[in-house]
Every structure is written in structure tokens, then in C-alpha cells.
Amino acid sequence: MTRRRVAGRSPVGVLVLTLAAVGTVLPLVSMALTALQPRGSAPAGLSVPADPQWGNFVDAWDAAVMGELLRSSALIVLVVVPSALLLATLAGYGLALVPFRGAALVYAAFLAGLALPYEALIAPLYLQIGDLGLLNTRWAIIVPLTALFMPFSVFWMRAHFLGLPAELLDSARVDGASMRQAFRHVMLPLAAPAWSALAILLFLWTWNQFLLAVTLVDEPTRRTMAGALGAYQGQYGTDIVLLCAGSLLIIVPTIAVFLIFQRGFVAAILQGAGR
Amino acid sequence: MRARYGASGWWWVLPALALYGAFVLYPLSQTVRYSFYDWDGFGPATWVGLDNYRSVVTDERLLDSLGHALVLIAFFTVLPITLGLALAAVVADLRSAGARAAARAVLFLPQVVPLAGAAIAWSWMYSPDGVINQSLRAVGLDALARPWLADFGTALPAVGLIGTWVATGLCTLLFTAGLLRIDPALHEAAALDGAGRVRRFTAITLPALRREIVVAATILTIAALASFDIVYVATAGGPGYSTMVPGVLIFRLVFTDQAVGLASALAVVLVVLVLAIIAPLQRLGRDE
Numbered sequence: 001m002t003r004r005r006v007a008g009r010s011p012v013g014v015l016v017l018t019l020a021a022v023g024t025v026l027p028l029v030s031m032a033l034t035a036l037q038p039r040g041s042a043p044a045g046l047s048v049p050a051d052p053q054w055g056n057f058v059d060a061w062d063a064a065v066m067g068e069l070l071r072s073s074a075l076i077v078l079v080v081v082p083s084a085l086l087l088a089t090l091a092g093y094g095l096a097l098v099p100f101r102g103a104a105l106v107y108a109a110f111l112a113g114l115a116l117p118y119e120a121l122i123a124p125l126y127l128q129i130g131d132l133g134l135l136n137t138r139w140a141i142i143v144p145l146t147a148l149f150m151p152f153s154v155f156w157m158r159a160h161f162l163g164l165p166a167e168l169l170d171s172a173r174v175d176g177a178s179m180r181q182a183f184r185h186v187m188l189p190l191a192a193p194a195w196s197a198l199a200i201l202l203f204l205w206t207w208n209q210f211l212l213a214v215t216l217v218d219e220p221t222r223r224t225m226a227g228a229l230g231a232y233q234g235q236y237g238t239d240i241v242l243l244c245a246g247s248l249l250i251i252v253p254t255i256a257v258f259l260i261f262q263r264g265f266v267a268a269i270l271q272g273a274g275r
Numbered sequence: 276m277r278a279r280y281g282a283s284g285w286w287w288v289l290p291a292l293a294l295y296g297a298f299v300l301y302p303l304s305q306t307v308r309y310s311f312y313d314w315d316g317f318g319p320a321t322w323v324g325l326d327n328y329r330s331v332v333t334d335e336r337l338l339d340s341l342g343h344a345l346v347l348i349a350f351f352t353v354l355p356i357t358l359g360l361a362l363a364a365v366v367a368d369l370r371s372a373g374a375r376a377a378a379r380a381v382l383f384l385p386q387v388v389p390l391a392g393a394a395i396a397w398s399w400m401y402s403p404d405g406v407i408n409q410s411l412r413a414v415g416l417d418a419l420a421r422p423w424l425a426d427f428g429t430a431l432p433a434v435g436l437i438g439t440w441v442a443t444g445l446c447t448l449l450f451t452a453g454l455l456r457i458d459p460a461l462h463e464a465a466a467l468d469g470a471g472r473v474r475r476f477t478a479i480t481l482p483a484l485r486r487e488i489v490v491a492a493t494i495l496t497i498a499a500l501a502s503f504d505i506v507y508v509a510t511a512g513g514p515g516y517s518t519m520v521p522g523v524l525i526f527r528l529v530f531t532d533q534a535v536g537l538a539s540a541l542a543v544v545l546v547v548l549v550l551a552i553i554a555p556l557q558r559l560g561r562d563e
Binding site: 010013014016017020021023024025026027028030031034042043044045046087088090091093094095098099100102103106109110113115116117118119120121122123124125126127128143144146147148150151154179204207208210211214215225226227229230233240243244247250251254255257258259262265266269270 | 283284285286287288290291292294295297298299300301302303305306309316358361362364365366368369376378379380381382383384385387388389390391392393395396397399400402404405406407408409410440443444445448449452493497500501503504507508521522525526529530535538539542543545546549550553
């Protein structure tokens with residue numbers, strides 16, 4: 001007897017799923033259709049443009065200085081993600097496999113940060129970043145964001161190292177490897193899957209980071225993509241066609257990354273939730 | 276055996292801990308300190324003891340913002356978990372693995388869209404000319420059409436539903452994986468014993484998904500209480516203060532009203548509220 005005979009596929013289920021899928025894509029479809037309407041028109045939310053204005057995307061690209069935005073976001077991601085991975089890998093290894101007095105306390109301090117709303121830090125961060133002379137630079141996002149990623153990243157890497165068979169490290173040690181050598185030659189190569197999953201998550205969280213960008217960087221072209229969207233809305237809020245086109249340009253890269261790395265992404269989410 | 280490898284662990288942890296200490300723990304301690312002062316952020320600060328906290332529980336704007344955050348839990352957490360359970364049941368039931376993957380991918384899509392982008396897309400959905408009013412008019416319900424985000428009565432649930440849209444896919448994804456792990460033999464045996472769909476759901480499915488539900492509830496409750504992007508972009512807290520949440524109010528108190536002390540007290544209360552709600556959830560998630 002198969003599972004299907006007990007709970008077979010029902011037409012109602014398929015209908016529910018179809019409705020859910022339509023509801024999910026509807027806001028994005030409405031945005032896309034609106035982005036193709038003539039500039040300055042007052043389109044309805046869902047109307048197929050008679051003469052699609054693909055040029056709107058070019059206008060939005062120019063208006064939002066999208067080239068600079070992409071470069072800025074890429075620069076931020078390229079510093080935040082590798083730094084967070086490196087620091088978290090070292091700390092995760094230390095906490096998992098190199099026992100020391102106070103390790104439990106250190107781990108608890110990191111864990112405490114898991115539930116911390118970022119808003120609770122913005123006033124002191126603003127003053128601190130100001131004292132360091134970093135306001136309105138990309139470092140104002142990079143440095144605090146990397147720090148804010150530590151709780152989850154350390155948690156993630158520690159769990160990975162704890163999940164490895166104990167004999168692995170022991171045999172490397174018996175062979176005379178130091179903790180550093182064991183780390184570099186045995187542990188690091190094995191961390192690749194844990195890394196790639198974490199990297200995808202950190203990429204999306206950095207790219208989509210809004211609060212730090214809006215509070216610590218005034219110049220939109222030095223923000224993350226999502227942060228730039230905040231300024232963009234204020235500037236082009238009255239031109240709905242251009243706003244939709246510009247927003248889509250900002251949203252599409254994250255969707256592309258998701259679709260390309262979908263398998264790894266889903267695995268990362270499930271793995272992350274399992275811990 | 277591992278214990279004798281020495282006490283050099285500090286060196287491994289130090290770089291991460293230093294950065295975390297300097298840019299998370301230290302600012303957090305400062306927030307607590309500021310909360311006892313009347314301070315505009317640059318001039319002299321006056322010690323006011325618990326006055327700011329008194330304001331948090333008496334000033335309607337602040338108190339209401341906390342209330343709104345609790346309301347958002349219904350939309351960001353409870354509703355997505357409920358919808359996720361139903362959708363996961365359908366997805367897990369699909370015959371082909373390809374169809375399952377496609378359904379999960381589509382439903383999960385909003386989760387990767389920047390929240391600010393989701394808010395812009397939905398502002399357009401809710402606008403006078405948007406899809407929602409357009410559909411209402413198409414079926415003759417013109418009387419119901421309104422600017423949803425600008426209406427005092429509908430703005431908060433409208434903002435909440437944006438969160439539902441974002442979070443449902445995450446729940447569906449988590450629960451589908453959990454459901455596929457359940458041994459079909461359990462359902463068969465229960466069915467043979469005469470258990471109906473509802474009974475099997477409460478006796479088999481729900482207990483098996485307990486861990487996933489707790490994980491989703493934890494992540495999403497934090498997201499609801501700490502909501503900023505969606506509200507800031509969709510309504511900025513308005514109309515009036517009808518959608519004001521603690522995150523946006525802290526932002527406004529600091530950068531517009533220059534009330535750093537009051538903002539900090541609200542921030543501390545928010546942190547405590549998050550912990551107070553998350554902690555009992557964790558106990559539920561532990562294996563018996």
C-alpha cells in the first residue's frame with residue numbers, strides 16, 4: 001500500500017497550490033507590467049501594455065545610476081562575506097574542537113546576538129562610526145554588518161565542526177599535526193560545503209541589508225542595493241512606471257542568484273533550521 | 276581525548292570576538308547606558324533614572340508601537356505557519372519530485388526579494404489604481420475599494436499581509452522537508468485504525484513537525500518584532516501612528532526627534548520583549 005492511497009493527490013490541493021502560486025507572483029507581475037507602460041501614464045495595477053516600453057528599464061538604469069549601485073553592492077559583499085566566513089570559521093573551529101577556559105561563556109555571548117534586533121544598536125553605532133570618521137563610507141556598512149553576522153556564522157561553523165567524526169582530528173594529531181596544521185590540511189577542505197551554504201545566505205543578507213545602509217550612509221551609491229531602493233522610492237515615488245522598472249532592476253539579481261543556486265540555497269535553509 | 280590539546284582556543288576565537296565585542300556588544304551596552312539619560316545625541320546628557328522607561332509604558336506612541344509589533348506577530352508568524360502547514364501538505368503530496376521542487380521554488384521566491392522591494396511592490400498592489408482595488412471593482416465590489424495603506428482601519432493588516440507574503444514560502448519549505456521525512460507507514464497504520472485526516476494531522480503530522488514549527492516561529496517572531504524595512508518603505512508608520520512599530524519609531528526618535536535616551540529605552544524594552552517571547556518557544560523545541 002502506498003502513501004498515495006492514504007492521502008492521494010486531491011484536485012482541491014492542486015487548486016490551493018495554484019492560487020498560492022498566483023498570489024506569490026502577482027505583485028511581481030503587476031510590477032513588471034507597470035514597468036512596461038508609457039512614462040507619465042496612469043496605468044492600472046494589472047494591464048498588459050499595448051506597446052511595451054522596454055526603454056523604461058534603460059531610463060531607470062540611468063536614473064538610478066545602476067552601474068554604480070551594482071559596483072557598490074559588489075564591493076560591500078566582496079568584503080563582508082569572505083571576512084565573515086574567515087572569522088566565523090576560526091571561531092567555530094576553536095569553540096568546537098579546541099577546548100579552553102571560558103569557551104562556554106564566549107559561545108553564550110555569540111548566541112545572545114542571534115535574537116538581537118539591529119535597531120537596538122543604531123544610535124550608538126551611528127555615534128561610534130562617526131567617531132571613527134567612517135559615516136557615509138562603505139566601511140560604515142561593512143564593519144558593523146560583519147560583526148552582526150558573527151552570531152549566526154559562528155553558530156553555523158561550530159555546528160559543522162562538531163558534526164565531523166572525532167577520529168578525524170585525533171588521527172591527524174596522532175600523526176603529529178599541530179592544531180594549526182590539522183585545521184589547514186584536514187578541517188578546512190572539509191568545511192567547503194558548510195562554507196558555500198553560509199556564503200549564499202550571507203550574500204543575500206548583505207545585498208538586502210536596509211537599516212544600516214539607510215542610517216549610516218547618506219549617499220545612495222555607497223549603499224547596498226536594498227538601501228539604495230529606499231532613496232530611490234523617495235526620489236521617483238510619483239513616477240510609478242520608473243519606480244517599478246527601477247525596483248525590478250534591483251530585485252532581479254537576488255532572484256537570479258536564488259534560481260541559479262536554488263539547490264544549494266534550499267539545502268542551506270533546511271540545514272540552518274535543523275541546527 | 277580532545278581536552279588535552281591545550282588552551283590555545285582563545286586565539287582562534289579572538290578575531291571574531293573582538294569584532295563582535297566592538298560593534299555589537301559594546302554598542303548594546305551603550306544603548307542600555309543612554310536609556311537612563313535625557314540626551315539629544317550631541318549636547319550634554321542629563322541623568323533621568325527610569326524616566327525614559329516610564330515614558331515607554333505611558334506615552335501612547337511608544338506603547339502603541341509595541342502593541343502593533345505584537346499584532347504583526349499574527350501576520351508575520353501565525354498566518355504564515357498556518358498557510359505553510361496547509362501548502363506543505365499539498366506540496367508533499369505531489370507525485371513528481373520535479374513538481375515539488377518547482378512549487379517550493381515559486382512559493383519561496385518572496386523570501387529572497389529585498390524587504391524594501393517587497394514593500395514597494397505591495398504599495399503598488401494596495402494603491403488606489405492597484406491590483407486589489409482593480410479586482411474589487413471588476414467583481415462589482417466598488418464600495419470596498421480604498422487606498423489600503425492610507426486608511427487608518429486597514430493600514431496595519433495591509434502591512435502585516437506583506438509579511439505573510441514574504442514568510443509563507445519559508446514555512447512551506449521547512450514543513451515540506453519535515454513531512455517528507457515522516458514514515459508513510461505511520462499514516463497507513465493510523466488510517467487502518469480508522470483515524471481520519473484531522474486525527475492523523477494532530478496525532479502524527481503536528482508532533483513530527485514540532486521542531487520545524489518552533490524554528491519558523493522563532494525566526495518569524497524576531498522578524499515581526501524587529502520589523503523595519505517593510506513598514507519604513509510602505510507607510511513610514513502612518514497614517515498618523517497607525518502602523519508605527521518600535522523599529523521605525525526608534526529610527527525616528529534618534530534621527531528626527533533627537534531623543535536618543537527615549538529611543539534607547541524603547542530599544543531595550545524591545546530586546547527584552549524579543550527574549551521574553553523567544554525563550555519559552557525554545558523550551559518547546561527541545562526534544563523530550
